[in-house]
Amino acid sequence: MTRSTSDGGLVLPRYLVEDPSHRTPLAYPGYRSTALRAPLREPVDLPHRLTEVTGPVLGEDRVQAHDADLTWRNGGEAVGQRILVHGRVLDSDGRPVPGALVEVWQANAAGRYRHVVDQWPAPLDPHFDGLGRVVTDDLGRYEFLTIKPGAYPWGNHHNAWRPAHVHFSLFGRAFTQRLVTQMYFPDDPLFGQDPIFNAIPPVARDRAISRFSLERTQDNWALAFEWDIVLRGAEQTPFEASDPADDDGDVA
Amino acid sequence: MNPLDVPADPPGPFQPRSGQRGSGFLTGPLRRGTTPSATVGPYLAIGLSWADGEWAAAEGTTDGFWIRGRVIDGAGEVVPDAMVETWQADPDGRFPSPEDPRGAAEYPGFRGYARSQTLSGEFAVFTVKPGRVPDGEGGLQAPHVDVSVFARGLLDRVVTRIYFADEEAANAEDVVLRSVAEARRDTLLAVPTGDGYRFDVRLQGESETVFFAV
Numbered sequence: 059m060t061r062s063t064s065d066g067g068l069v070l071p072r073y074l075v076e077d078p079s080h081r082t083p084l085a086y087p088g089y090r091s092t093a094l095r096a097p098l099r100e101p102v103d104l105p106h107r108l109t110e111v112t113g114p115v116l117g118e119d120r121v122q123a124h125d126a127d128l129t130w131r132n133g134g135e136a137v138g139q140r141i142l143v144h145g146r147v148l149d150s151d152g153r154p155v156p157g158a159l160v161e162v163w164q165a166n167a168a169g170r171y172r173h174v175v176d177q178w179p180a181p182l183d184p185h186f187d188g189l190g191r192v193v194t195d196d197l198g199r200y201e202f203l204t205i206k207p208g209a210y211p212w213g214n215h216h217n218a219w220r221p222a223h224v225h226f227s228l229f230g231r232a233f234t235q236r237l238v239t240q241m242y243f244p245d246d247p248l249f250g251q252d253p254i255f256n257a258i259p260p261v262a263r264d265r266a267i268s269r270f271s272l273e274r275t276q277d278n279w280a281l282a283f284e285w286d287i288v289l290r291g292a293e294q295t296p297f298e299a300s301d302p303a304d305d306d307g308d309v310a
Numbered sequence: 311m312n313p314l315d316v317p318a319d320p321p322g323p324f325q326p327r328s329g330q331r332g333s334g335f336l337t338g339p340l341r342r343g344t345t346p347s348a349t350v351g352p353y354l355a356i357g358l359s360w361a362d363g364e365w366a367a368a369e370g371t372t373d374g375f376w377i378r379g380r381v382i383d384g385a386g387e388v389v390p391d392a393m394v395e396t397w398q399a400d401p402d403g404r405f406p407s408p409e410d411p412r413g414a415a416e417y418p419g420f421r422g423y424a425r426s427q428t429l430s431g432e433f434a435v436f437t438v439k440p441g442r443v444p445d446g447e448g449g450l451q452a453p454h455v456d457v458s459v460f461a462r463g464l465l466d467r468v469v470t471r472i473y474f475a476d477e478e479a480a481n482a483e484d485v486v487l488r489s490v491a492e493a494r495r496d497t498l499l500a501v502p503t504g505d506g507y508r509f510d511v512r513l514q515g516e517s518e519t520v521f522f523a524v
Contacts, residue, residue, distance in 0.1 A: 068411045068444070073524075082346040082465045089349075091463030094384035095513050097521050102490055104469070104522035108443050109456050112407035113397065114423035115414075120360075152340050163357025171353045175391075188356050225350070225357055231409050233397050233456050234524050238467065240348040257465050258346045265345050288342045297411075297446045 070111050071292030073234040074150055080262045088253030090214055106234060107297070113232045116159040118193050125191040128164075128204040136186035138167030138205030140280035143241070143268070146198040147228065150291035154198025155235075160287075161227040162190040162202065169208030169222075178211055203280060209248055221248040221255060228287060235289040242267045243283065347467070350460040352391050355427060364426045366396060366437035368419030373401070375506030377472065378434045381459060384514030392461035394433040394511070395425045396472070398454070403441030439474065445485045452480035452487065459511055468521045472509050475499040494520050 085096030104110065129136045143162075147155040165171045165188065168180040172187050192200045207222045223240040230236070242255065244267055249255050258266055265288070274282035325331065350358070367374050377396070381389040399405055399422070404415030406422050426433035442450040455472040473481055481487055487495055497519045500507035512519045 068446075070411060070446075071409075075523075076344045080343055080346070082348060084464060084466050084468065086465060089463070089465070092465065093463075094387075095389070095461060095463035096465070097468055097518055098384075098514050099518050099521070101469075101521045101523040104471075104486065104524050105446075106524065107446050107451070108405065108410060109397065109399065109451075109454065110524055112405040112409045114421060115407060116423070148342060150342050150344050152342055161357050163353065171356060173353045173356055175352050190357075225348075225353075227350075227358060231407075233458075236395075236458055236467065237345060237347060238350045238460055239345055240351075254348060254465070258348075262343060262346045265343055266348070287345045290344055291341075297444075 068297040069294050070106065070108070070297035071232070072106050072295045073111070073232065073290045073292045076150075076290065079259055082258050082262075086253055086257035088215075089257060110234050111232045111292075113229060113235070115157075116229055117157055120159060121191045121193055125189075126202045128186065128188065128190045128202065131185045131187050134185035136166070136205050137183050138186075138208075140203065141206050142201060142203055142274060142276065142280050142282040143224065143285065144199070144201035144271070144274060144282065145268075145285040145287065147194045147200065147230070147287045147289065148198055149230070149235075149289050153291070154194070154196075155230050155289060156194055156196045156198055158194040158198070158231075159229050160192050160194065160200050162192075162204075162224050164188050164204065164207040164224045165210055165222075167205050167208050169210030169220075171210075176210075180208070180210065206243070206281075209246075214253065218251065219248050221246040221252050226287065228289065230289040232292075237287070237289060239287075240266065241285050244268065244270055347465060349462055349465050350393065352462045354391070354393055354460065355429070358393060358425065359427070360425065364424055364435055366398065366421055366424035366435055368421075369436065371419045371436075371438055374436055374438050376434055376436055377455070377500055377507045377509055378432050378503070379500075379509040379511060380432045381428050381461065381511045382513065382515075383463075386515070388428070388431050389461055389513070390428055390431060392428045392433070392459055393425055394428065394435070395423070395458040395460070396435050396437065397423050397456045397458075398437065399440040399443050401438055401441045403443045403450075442480060447485055449483060449485065450480075452477050452484035454484070454486070457511075459513075464513075468513070469524050470511065470519050470521050471498055472500045472507075473498050474507065475501050490520050 085092040166183045170180040268283040268285035271282040271284040381392040400417035424435040458467040500509040
């Protein structure tokens with residue numbers, strides 16, 4: 059097969075692989091549910107090709123105005139400490155990731171999720187559903203208003219309590235950048251006994267903890283926490299293939 | 311010996327173990343550590359439910375079909391609280407993404423991306439057969455769908471690929487399939503059914519699905 063790579067060659071980003079000693083492992087012995095769910099075999103290396111370096115465009119059309127304010131639902135104010143959660147979505151080279159869809163969900167101030175599976179004896183809040191969505195701006199910034207979630211027991215071990223956290227789901231530009239994670243609050247006394255937090259390698263735990271941000275608190279209204287989210291960065295590398303439009307004669 | 315008779319320090323400057331007085335912040339590449347992943351947990355339905363989630367291609371798209379399947383744990387139990395996401399090329403082998411260096415393609419009604427929870431015992435995604443995409447080694451990949459699976463009990467997503475059992479010729483020359491031990495390739499094949507294809511994900515066990523490190 060003859061191919062021109064000089065004029066038809068594509069240049070693709072190759073997304074950096076974080077050092078395994080800085081990544082959350084799939085399984086962690088203290089987190090019991092991982093035992094039967096986390097795969098046991100070594101994954102097969104998948105070099106980044108076109109399917110891996112592309113990703114869906116999911117923007118403002120997925121977000122409504124009230125999605126950035128979780129504190130007003132069903133015609134009333136949610137109970138709890140109002141907080142502004144803000145920060146930037148960056149890649150590991152420090153570049154902002156604009157136009158990124160950020161989906162968040164969380165428990166209410168009492169530590170209860172509005173979900174049929176969550177049946178512990180803490181009250182629901184009729185004015186809180188725990189769902190938020192935002193899209194990052196041109197500088198990769200995001201902000202939403204919510205209430206500080208409560209801690210809750212979860213039965214993993216005796217007297218197991220999850221530290222307060224907000225779930226985050228992010229799309230970057232590419233399939234390789236997809237991230238689902240949890241944001242914690244500074245100095246939570248429950249960190250020590252939580253296997254989901256402690257599954258994160260010690261060097262990377264700080265990256266999951268937001269920073270109290272006095273400068274962005276809003277007078278007579280809300281406290282503020284800042285959390286930057288860092289997705290994998292990329293280097294540009296030649297991808298030695300010509301455009302398939304030029305290939306019609308080549309492929310049987 | 312007098313414990314208070316401390317000898318003078320050497321005349322030259324002390325050196326840290328690295329031999330460099332500084333962190334290297336100004337001389338190394340600017341690199342920020344990536345945010346560590348965490349489990350999606352049992353309450354993902356609150357944050358990740360979309361009314362149009364299952365439609366990678368719009369309802370009524372010509373040659374559209376369903377891919378359905380279960381996610382099965384190491385005890386052989388169906389996982390009812392997982393989410394499966396898919397991403398793929400359109401039938402021309404192009405992507406609706408500006409990250410495609412050939413340019414973003416628009417194929418009518420095609421989003422290329424779908425997400426489906428397994429509440430009913432299986433996921434379901436409506437899509438079209440992807441076209442073949444260059445493999446970067448002078449050939450074309452077989453039609454494939456990139457898949458992420460999220461669930462309580464998984465601290466990160468797991469990634470796999472769906473290939474199609476009725477694409478034998480293309481599959482035989484696919485560079486990714488060929489990188490997988492022959493005995494395990496079947497775990498990546500979606501099998502034709504009445505309304506499309508079936509693709510089960512086995513998280514553990516004898517026929518554990520092949521997962522990929524991306």
